[in-house]
Amino acid sequence: MVTAVQKWRSYLLGSHFKIKTDHQSLKFLLEQRITTPAQQKWLSKLADYDFEILYKRGQENVAADALSRRTSLEGIELNAIIEVLSTELLKEIYDSWQADIELAEIIHQLKNLTELTKPYTWRNEQLRWKGRLVIGNDPMLKYKLIQTIHASPMGGHLGFRPTTHRLKSLCYWKGMGKAIKRFIQECSICQQNKYETTAKLGLLQPLPIPEKVWTDVSLDFIEGLPKSNGKDTILVVVDRLSKYAHFIALAHPYSAIIVAQAYLDNVYKLHGMPEKIVSDRDKIFLSKFWQELLRLLKVEIQMSTAYHPQKDGQTKVVNRCLETYLRCMTGERPREWVKWLPLSEWWYNTIFHSSLKCSPYEVLYGQKPLIHTPYLAGSSSVDTVDSGLQNRENFIKQLKHHLSQAINRIKMQADRHRKEREFQVGEFVYVKLQPYRQDSVSQRTSQKLSPRYFGPFEVIARIGLLAYKLKLPQYAKIHPVFHVSLLKKCFGNTTVEEKLPPDITTLGQVKAEPAAILNQRTILRKRRFLEQILV
DSSP states (O other), X not given: OHHHHHHTHHHHTTSEEEEEESOGGGGGTTTOSOOOHHHHHHHHHTTTOEEXXXXXXXTTOHHHHHHHSOOOHHHHHHHHHHHHSOHHHXXXXXXXXXXXXXXXXXXXXXXXXXXXXXXXXXXXXXEEETTEEEOOSOHHHHHHHHHHHHXXXXXXXXXXXXXXXXXXXXXXXXXXXXXXXXXXXXXXXXXXXXOOOSXXXXXXXXXXXOSSTTSEEEEEEEOOOOOBTTBOEEEEEEETTTOOEEEEEEOSSOOHHHHXXXXXXXXXXXXXXXXXXXXXXXXXXXXXXXXXXXXXXXXXXXXXXXXXXXXXXXXXHHHHHHHHHHHHHHXXXXXXXXXXXXXXXXXXXXXXXXXXXXXXXXXXXXXXXXXXXXXXXXXXXXXXXXXXXXXXXXXXXXXXXXXXXXXXXXXXXXXXXXXOOOOOTTOEEEEEOOOBOOSSOSSOOOOTTSOSEEEEEEEEEEETTTEEEEEOOTTOOSOSEEEGGGEEEOOXXXXXXXXXXXXXXXXXXXXXXXXXXXXXXXXXXXTEEEEEEEO
């Protein structure tokens, strides 16, 4: 109101005038006794004028209301369409009306006003549906429009709802939602770079329960420990039936020969050679020596699939328990962990396991571990050999029953948060890779914005219930068998170039081959010598 009065100042000064407004509260502006600082500020600008304020309902104040209204939304939408769509696309849209018999008839009716064709309108030589530009029945034109909105820098490969909302604000055609959904589903860039929000894929498939103790074992390493008496690694060996474990200290660098000798000195002398070994894809277990040694000993090797270490999950749990024990016991002296390793082995093997309903020591030896407590009179008893052996057999049966119950309970809990997914041989899938960064280079190339999925690749075989073998390029150095949780079905075009990260080794590491070595140095970092190479 103040702006309007100041605008017509030369005409209003010295004369009485009336201000009509649909803002009813302004009617009492000159009559109220108490005013706010803001009102006093604006009233001071009107002190030179002789006026009165009258209230006029908005329905009656149509002239002023029309002049003060914002630019029509249809004009805004038209400008948005012109800005987003290129001239060529607009020409194709106009041509699509003539090629579409139904739309051509609607345009004819609108021009001649022979029949009411709401909600279609014809304005400024443009056919609209509820204010939106109509698109004719041209599949290629629809594809270009979705591509323009979805894949442009402003679109940013958004999902179904944002893309649909943006495109529907500009144009319209029948079956628009289905076309957008199919386009986004088949977009190769979206399939490679977006994560899935589904539950974990692949129902839990527990390993079978072994028949005898120490016939089926699992191996793993705990690395990165502080130096203690020259040792910095622990080899963890776990019996899959009794859960009995042995912890063996090793020193870097160690080879497959050293690991085999350590197993011979600490495990074989007590329990003999197992029939089956479960492990991850560590370079020691992938070495030719280890493979040939176990082949000659007729020991079956079961390794986890690429990028799916959960198969060896039992040993991972033992690793976590051991690390927690050593962390608690060593306290402020972490370099003395070797001294605690024998005690940690006794501790782990004599504690109660919920899946066993007893301790691993009881399973292996058939009796409770010795506990140094005061002797109680009358608590000693002598059993015969026959009853002892019979009790031993019953104990093993009861143990298997408890293990079976525990596995079923774990599977039921795990499957609540999992989703089953299957692929057929001949289908194409994307594979999720997570290349590990090299530890020998201090300045590493960022992997943050690298694609989440690579491919697509053809499924050539199904391995078990949860793994699939893919047809990878000849230059690929990665294991071709993947867990189902790392695979995603490919929709649409399957002739996309099959790219893999450059030089991925069987360990999942990026193999970098520099053109030349310019300089090298050795620095001290965190009490360890680190060699750096300038390439």
